[in-house]
Amino acid sequence: MNHDITIQDVFHRFLTQYCETHNFSPQQQLTALCISKCHTLEMGANLSVCESCHKKYIHYNSCKNRHCPMCQGMEVDEWIDKQQENVLDVPYFHTVFTVPEELYSLIYSNQKLLYDALYHAAHQTMAELSADPKHLGARIGYICVLHTWGSRMNYHPHLHTIVLGGGLDAANKWKDKGTKFFFPVKVMSAVFKKYYLRELKQLWEDKKLEYHGTAAHLKNHYEFKVLLNSLYDKNWVVYTKEAFNGADSVIQYLGRYTHRIAISNRRIVSMTDKTVTYLVKDYKNGGKYIEQTIKGTEFLRMFLMHVLPKGFVRIRHYGLLSCRNKKEKMAHCRKLLNCIQYISKLQGKTCAEKLMILYKKDICKCEACDGNLLSLSLRGHYMLT
Known part of the structure; x- marks a missing residue:
């Protein structure tokens, strides 16, 4: 496997060809430009010179686009450090x-509205079931993260x-069920379906939906009614994985999930003048990775499908973990459970200090003689962030 091939290389080779046959949304166009120019002079750079030995260092700026595989490392570590302040030493569950699938084309035509509906329905499901004494009878906290891709x-x-x-x-006392999850998945599925279809139907009645591509036939009133009826009759899938083993594991797991993109550089195997080969999971064979080869332009089309709408908030906190509640509520929970609070290592630190703490890399010292570095910024053609 050639680990030197990156998604940026794929964009460099196939983007011009892709532009001849495909249309971009503004966000897709911006993402393509960011990834193509990331860590190049066109993004600008920082030039450092050693006061003692006069050795020069140049570091090209990253694009900081949230869909770029070369820009996630430090963001993940900073996010993990911040989230650890609100982690309790209790079980966590992944739902x-x-x-x-019948909804996919309609969702893609109305991404912001129908992605938001996913969060709303999940939140209402969790809030309704957790408040029911039959299931738990308590207010819980949860973090929701949208993914739009399969393997x-x-x-x-x-x-x-x-x-x-x-x-x-209700008495502000801690309540749990140990390592057993609170809600039966069949009940969760039914409640989630109820709330999602309620919002979808309301958006349809308010004429807020658009119909593009393979969703075009749903402009017809009767076609949409047929879709709704079939969705009400169908069993929806909601599932829960095993509990995490302690607070440390949940935070590391969160870091991987919250900042994941459609595909990482390490999954790209090879590239020719016409094709890209990458690794996919074969779920029929125990989830083992196998190679798949597709046209380079098709690779870009599939990658860009997962670019989110401008300003869309992908990580959302609810209940005890919501922004307005977590400081007070988490402090109360820690007291009840006798948990030690993690203190952030990075809060209030400069970029140089963060790099030293996280990676033991001192960007203020010369690697050759340990002398002080004088730095200046070079502005690039594309200052996209």
């Missing part, structure tokens, strides 16, 4: 909310939800 980079919108394994009851 996945999915929607039927093959196919379009597969679904919501990953990391759920705090307990909550506060």
